[in-house]
Amino acid sequence: MITTDILIIGAGPTGLFAVFEAGLLKLKCHIIDALAQPGGQCTELYPKKPIYDIPGFPEVLAGDLVNNLMKQIEPFQPGFTLGERAETIDKLDDGTFIVTTNKGTKHHTKIVAIAGGLGSFEPRKPTIDGLEKYEDKGLAYMIKDPEDYRGKKVVIAGGGDSALDWSIFLADVASEVTLVHRREEFRGALDSVEKVEELVDQDKIRLVTPAEILDINGEGAVESVLLQHNDEAKRMEVIECDAFIPLFGLAPKLGPIADWGLEIEKNAIKVDNTLDYQTNIPGIYAIGDVNTYPGKLKLILCGFHEATLMCQSAYQRIFPDKRYVMKYTTVGGIDGFDGSRKEAEKAVVKKIGNKQNV
Amino acid sequence: MSDIKITIIDREGQRHEVDAPTDMNMNIMEVCKAYDLPVQAVCGGMAMCATCQCYIISDHDLGERNDDEEAMLWEASFVKDNSRLGCQIPITEDLEGLVIELAPEE
Numbered sequence: 034m035i036t037t038d039i040l041i042i043g044a045g046p047t048g049l050f051a052v053f054e055a056g057l058l059k060l061k062c063h064i065i066d067a068l069a070q071p072g073g074q075c076t077e078l079y080p081k082k083p084i085y086d087i088p089g090f091p092e093v094l095a096g097d098l099v100n101n102l103m104k105q106i107e108p109f110q111p112g113f114t115l116g117e118r119a120e121t122i123d124k125l126d127d128g129t130f131i132v133t134t135n136k137g138t139k140h141h142t143k144i145v146a147i148a149g150g151l152g153s154f155e156p157r158k159p160t161i162d163g164l165e166k167y168e169d170k171g172l173a174y175m176i177k178d179p180e181d182y183r184g185k186k187v188v189i190a191g192g193g194d195s196a197l198d199w200s201i202f203l204a205d206v207a208s209e210v211t212l213v214h215r216r217e218e219f220r221g222a223l224d225s226v227e228k229v230e231e232l233v234d235q236d237k238i239r240l241v242t243p244a245e246i247l248d249i250n251g252e253g254a255v256e257s258v259l260l261q262h263n264d265e266a267k268r269m270e271v272i273e274c275d276a277f278i279p280l281f282g283l284a285p286k287l288g289p290i291a292d293w294g295l296e297i298e299k300n301a302i303k304v305d306n307t308l309d310y311q312t313n314i315p316g317i318y319a320i321g322d323v324n325t326y327p328g329k330l331k332l333i334l335c336g337f338h339e340a341t342l343m344c345q346s347a348y349q350r351i352f353p354d355k356r357y358v359m360k361y362t363t364v365g366g367i368d369g370f371d372g373s374r375k376e377a378e379k380a381v382v383k384k385i386g387n388k389q390n391v
Numbered sequence: 392m393s394d395i396k397i398t399i400i401d402r403e404g405q406r407h408e409v410d411a412p413t414d415m416n417m418n419i420m421e422v423c424k425a426y427d428l429p430v431q432a433v434c435g436g437m438a439m440c441a442t443c444q445c446y447i448i449s450d451h452d453l454g455e456r457n458d459d460e461e462a463m464l465w466e467a468s469f470v471k472d473n474s475r476l477g478c479q480i481p482i483t484e485d486l487e488g489l490v491i492e493l494a495p496e497e
Contacts, residue, residue, distance in 0.1 A: 078439050151433050157466065157497065192462060220462040281466045284497040285433050285442070300431070 037063035040142035045073025047321030047336030048148035056109030067153035072099035108369025171255025191280035301325035309346030420477035441467035443477035
C-alpha cells in the first residue's frame with residue numbers, strides 16, 4: 034500500500050505544481066495518472082506547441098513547461114503511479130481515503146486532489162471485435178517499458194508522433210518492427226518522419242501504408258494480426274507478431290471519478306467555493322480544468338493558483354491545530370525531502386568603503 | 392461585418408439557431424463553446440483531438456480539409472464523408488445559414 038499526505042489524480046501542469054506547493058508545507062504527494070508519463074495534455078497532445086500565457090515565460094513549449102515543472106518538484110520526491118487509472122475511492126472512519134487503480138494498486142491518503150483535466154485520457158481503440166481479450170496479452174495502447182518488447186516482433190499502428198517515435202525507439206530493441214498507417218502521410222515532427230524513412234531504408238522498420246489492422250489472432254495472447262492493404266485489390270496479409278500497439282491518440286473521459294459521489298456539472302466537478310476548491314466531499318479537492326465554479330477559466334495559470342490554495346486548505350485539514358504562516362520562497366527558501374536546501378544567498382556588510390560605524 | 396445565423400444540432404437532436412460573429416476571428420468550435428453546447432475541444436483548437444468533430448448538413452462549400460484536419464479525422468471515430476473539425480472552420484459571411492450536427496462523443 035502506498036501512503037501519502039496528498040494523493041493527486043492527474044499529472045498535468047496543475048497536478049505537478051501542487052506537489053511543489055504541498056512540498057513547501059512539508060506535505061508528501063503521490064500522483065496517479067492514466068498515461069504512462071507525466072504532463073497530461075501538454076505532453077500527450079502538444080509537446081512541441083508554444084504556450085504564451087505562462088507568467089515569466091514569453092514563450093515556452095508545452096513539453097518544456099512539463100520538464101521544468103518536473104525539475105521544480107524534484108526536491109519534494111513525489112511518488113508516481115503511471116499508466117493506471119484511479120478507479121475506486123473508499124473513505125475510512127478516520128477521514129482518510131483509499132484510492133485503488135484499475136490495476137489494483139492501493140493508495141492510502143489523507144487528502145485527495147483531483148487534477149484530472151478533462152478526465153483521464155483513454156487511448157483511442159481500433160474497432161476490432163474481441164479486442165479486450167488481448168489487452169495486456171500482447172496488445173497495449175501505450176508503452177510503459179520498452180524493455181518489455183526486447184527481441185519481440187512488434188506491430189505498431191498509427192500516424193502521429195507516438196507511432197513514429199516508438200517505431201524509431203523499438204527499431205533497436207525489438208527483433209522486428211512493422212509500422213502500419215491508414216494513410217501515406219504522417220503527422221509528426223519532420224525529423225521523426227525522416228528518421229523512420231532512414232530506418233525503413235536500413236530494413237530496421239517495415240512500413241506498410243496505406244493499410245489497417247482488421248483483426249487480432251492468437252490463443253490467449255497476440256500471435257498475429259490481419260492487415261488489409263488499402264489498395265484497389267484490398268489485399269489481406271497476416272503478420273506474425275508478439276505485440277500489437279495501436280497508437281491512435283487519446284480521448285478524454287471523466288471515467289470512474291464520475292461515480293465517486295462528487296457533484297458534477299457539465300462533465301466537470303463542482304467546487305462549492307473558490308476559497309480552497311473543495312468538492313462536496315470533505316477532503317476531496319478538484320483543481321485545474323476538471324473543476325467548475327462561477328467565473329471558471331480553464332487556463333494553466335488558474336490551475337497553478339488553485340493548486341496553491343488547495344494545499345493551504347489541505348494543510349489545515351491535516352493539522353487543524355497548527356497555524357501555518359505563509360512564507361515567500363525568497364525568504365524561507367526550499368527544503369527538499371531529499372535533504373537539499375535552496376535559499377537566497379545572504380551577505381552581511383558591516384562596513385562600506387572607509388566609513389566606520391559609530 | 393455582421394453576425395450570421397448558423398444551426399447546430401446537438402447529440403440529442405435538438406436544433407440551436409445561434410448568432411455567430413464574423414468579425415471576432417472565431418471558428419465553429421468556439422461558437423459551440425460560447426453557447427455552452429457540449430463540445431469539449433480538448434486541444435483548444437489545434438486539430439489534435441477531434442472532440443469538436445461535426446457533420447456538415449447544409450450544402451455550404453467549406454473548401455477542402457486542411458492537412459491537420461484530414462490527418463486527425465483519419466484517427467477519429469464516427470467519421471463520415473461530411474465530417475469536419477469545428478476548430479478548423481472560421482466563421483465567415485459565406486457560412487450564413489450553415490447547419491451542422493455534433494458528432495457522437497468517443
